[in-house]
Amino acid sequence: MIIYGSKTVHLDSVRLDTITCESCRTQGSIVLNVFRKHAHIFWIPLFPIGKRGLSECDHCKNVLEAKDMQEPLKSEYHRFKNNTKGPIWQFAGLAIIAVLIVWGNYASGQNEKLELEYIVSPMEGDIYEYKIEARSYSTLKVMSVSNDSVFVSPNEYEISKMSKIHKIDKLENYPEFSYGISRVKLKEMYDSGDIIGINR
Ligand SMILES: [Zn+2]
Secondary structure, three states: OOOEEEEEEEEEEEEEOOOEOOOOOOEOOEEEEEEEEEEEEOOEEEEEEEEEEEEEEOOOOOEEEHHHOOOOHHHHHHHHHHHOOOOHHHHHHHHHHHHHHHHHHHHHHHHHHHHHHHHHOOOOOOEEEEEEEOOEEEEEEEEEEOOOEEEEEEOOOOEOOHHHHHHHOOHHHOOOOOEEEEHHHHHHHHHOOOEEEEEO
16 A cells, blocks of 8 residues: 655744735734644655645734735735745655656666576576567576586476566476587577576
């Protein structure tokens, strides 16, 4: 379950010495408050949604939202709101997501580099995940390696979901016999995407 919502944070307040309260006619009794709301997911602030504010009279406690303010209070409010900066931590979630994307790209790049290394210099015990046809996947286990060939034992099972291949990669699923594939052919299978992953 994803827990999300929004939270309002108080940014700043200012007393307006020159403005008179329209309700009780006291001068200098009005305080402006500005808030900024942010969306959060699992209580981590994701990004700000928008600023809003209200005025409150210290004297008569009259509270006004922006839409109900008269001039010159309205102008003072908009100026103050526009000049009030929100804290950068309200963007924390976006920053985390950006870092995860960069890290994910790096990790998958590293993985591709490793796989290429594995296909060029195969080792006994390597597992090749490969595509038989659409919605049909299986694995090959490297049993031995010679100068120009790799001898593999074919998994006796296949599975329809690529993401579940690891489920059939069990010792007892590989028969005793093995057959040879040339290293050139193996590289071709990897380049063409027939071999989709290598585990060592
Ligand atoms: Zn008042």
